Every structure is written in C-alpha cells, then in structure tokens.
Amino acid sequence: MSNNVSRRHFLAGSTAAAGALSLGGASALAADPLKVGFVYVGPIGDFGWTHGHDVGRKAIEKEFGDKVETSYVESVPEADSERVIRQLAAAGNDLIFTTSFGYMNPTIRVAKQFPDVKFEHATGYQTAANVSAYNARFYEGRAVIGTIAGHITKTGKFGYIASFPIPEVVMGINAFILAARKVKPDAEISVVWVNSWFDPGKEADAAKVLIDQGCDVITQHTDSAAPIQTAGSRGVWCFGQASDMSSFSPEYHATAILDVWDNYYIERTRAVMEGTWETSSVWQGMKEGLVQMAPYNERLPAEAVAAAEKVRKGILDGSHHPFTGPIKGQDGKERIAAGETMDDGALLSMDWYVEGVTA
Structure with a gap:
C-alpha cells in the first residue's frame, strides 16, 4: 500500500491505530504495517534519480505486500527538507529514506528528536545511532x-x-x-x-x-x-x-548508468521488521548490482x-x-x-x- 503524504493519510493512520488498540493490545499492534517514508528531491516522473528511488519504493511494496505502508513527498528543496522529514517522523513512519546529499544535516537533526525512528540517508557520510548512510559507486x-x-x-x-x-x-x-x-x-x-x-x-x-x-x-x-x-x-x-x-x-542515447536501489531498500526494510537494523555506512557499486548499465x-x-x-x-x-x-x-x-x-x-x-x- 502506498500514498503520497496527505491529511487523509494521517487521519486514516490514527483510526487504524485506535482500532488495533481496541482489539487486544500488543498482538494487534504487531500486525500493523511497517510505515516507510521517502523524501525526494525531484518529481517521481523525472525519469532519472527520483524515478529510480521510487522504483525501489515500489519494490518494497511488492516484496512485503500488506506488511508495509509506504509514502513519499516529492520535489522537496534541500532548504525545506528538515520540515518535511520531521513531518514524516511525526506521522509515525518507522523508517525514512532521505534521498539527496543536501538532506544530510537535516536528517541528522531530525533523527536526534526521534530516536525510535530509523533513518537512511543517500550519498552522505554522517551517521548516528539511528541514522545510516548509503551510496552508489x-x-x-x-x-x-x-x-x-x-x-x-x-x-x-x-x-x-x-x-x-x-x-x-x-x-x-x-x-x-x-x-x-x-x-x-x-x-x-x-x-x-x-x-x-x-x-x-x-x-x-x-x-x-x-x-x-x-x-x-x-x-x-x-x-x-x-x-x-x-x-x-x-x-x-x-x-x-x-x-x-x-x-x-x-x-x-548510447546507454545510461542505472541506479538500482531495490535490493538495498528491501534489505533495510526487512532489518527493521526483524529488529536487526543497525547503523551502517555502505558504498555499493556494480559488484553488488546497485550500479548497472542500460542496453547499448x-x-x-x-x-x-x-x-x-x-x-x-x-x-x-x-x-x-x-x-x-x-x-x-x-x-x-x-x-x-x-x-x-x-x-x-x-x-x-x-x-x-x-x-x-x-x-
């Protein structure tokens, strides 16, 4: 299940949580989907960087089905990213991917305020107890x-x-x-x-x-x-x-460098689900399949x-x-x-x- 961030999304989430509590506490809460948020620097229709990340988001949905609920905010200027990241954290997202270099410092600042939320920042180098960094060669x-x-x-x-x-x-x-x-x-x-x-x-x-x-x-x-x-x-x-x-x-068009985030996003989402997520800083390339080439x-x-x-x-x-x-x-x-x-x-x-x- 996916949706762009909206007021209706927040209300639906609140209603679902209330229903879960009335059905028997911890066991019902455990059945709630993991909420995964994405912050994009461009539109999902850019056919480039943001498009590639959104393909990765959809791969999470395909892999886990109703066990996850994803959302995204697109075309977020780096100067306004801290506000958007904070909104996603406050909305109950368990895992948030921030996908632009300029989101690094804002991600670190918001992560300090939400220690129970896991954050993954693309192309940066700073990490924290609840912040990992990932990059492609x-x-x-x-x-x-x-x-x-x-x-x-x-x-x-x-x-x-x-x-x-x-x-x-x-x-x-x-x-x-x-x-x-x-x-x-x-x-x-x-x-x-x-x-x-x-x-x-x-x-x-x-x-x-x-x-x-x-x-x-x-x-x-x-x-x-x-x-x-x-x-x-x-x-x-x-x-x-x-x-x-x-x-x-x-x-x-001779060829293109492909950014294939699917496996990484699935792996990190699974780690949060299973309680095995740990801070990491990775730089993957062709060997791991993250960087590929389009047909010649x-x-x-x-x-x-x-x-x-x-x-x-x-x-x-x-x-x-x-x-x-x-x-x-x-x-x-x-x-x-x-x-x-x-x-x-x-x-x-x-x-x-x-x-x-x-x-």
Missing part, C-alpha cells in the same frame, strides 16, 4: 560511458551538465574523462554547472551551449531527460542519468561496445579500478603515481579535477 558507470565516448567522438570535445560541485559529481567528471583519454589522449571535457538537480530548462540550455561549443558527446549529472532530448534533436550522442532514458532519443545502442560501433564491456567486467571482477595511476591533475602535475589506486577516503573527498577538464 556511480563513477564505475562513468568509466564505462567515458570509454564509449572516447570511441565515438570526432571532435574530442565532451560536454558535461553538472548539478553541484560536491565530491560525487567531481568524481564523475574525472572518471569520465580519465576513461575517455585512455582511448583519445587529447580529449577534453567542458562542464556547465546548473546548480540544480532537476531543472529541465537550465539543463536543455546547458546542452545547447556545449553543443554550440563543438562538443559532440553530451553527458549529465542532473536528473531530467532534457539534455537527452536536446542532444538527440541535434544529432549528438548522449548518455542517460540514473535510469534508461533511451525513449527520449532512441537514435542517439545498436548503432554504437562494435569496438566501442567491446571496450566498454571490458571495463565493466574488469570492475566486476576487481581487475580494473577507474582511479588507478598515473593520474595528472588539471595543472598537468602528477597526483596519483603509476600503479597506485585512490582509496575510498580520497575519492569521497575529491575536490580537484584531472587533466583534460575545463570547469
């Missing part, structure tokens, strides 16, 4: 698409539509161009910051600017399909974000697909790490020596660009 997928980009570019110029300059996004930019330059050593990537996770107008405008500058491959770390539509209309190869966006440009466009050159698959399989079996040296910084100076691999701490605090980035 998106950079693994960006190494795959960067490899493809290196094979299909004619100009050697790539365009990257970016949201905010946080480590996750900087890491993605770097992973993409590092992989591309292994194929085309003189390739460059230009970044346009739109300072939003979801703004179709700004994202479309950014794509136009980058294409006008000569970029013949467009990728993004924003959530709408506007860049895909824009690039496709201009005959430019592009890559989807978080979900398969091929329907928006069947001819030029049939128009891609065979050598591009083969090279991409070599990278993907190497990541899966541990023989390839996208951040293995030698790696030079934007200034041309060596930052990572040959054979050395950046550890997770260095990646999660990445605030510098590699060679070939214009940002």
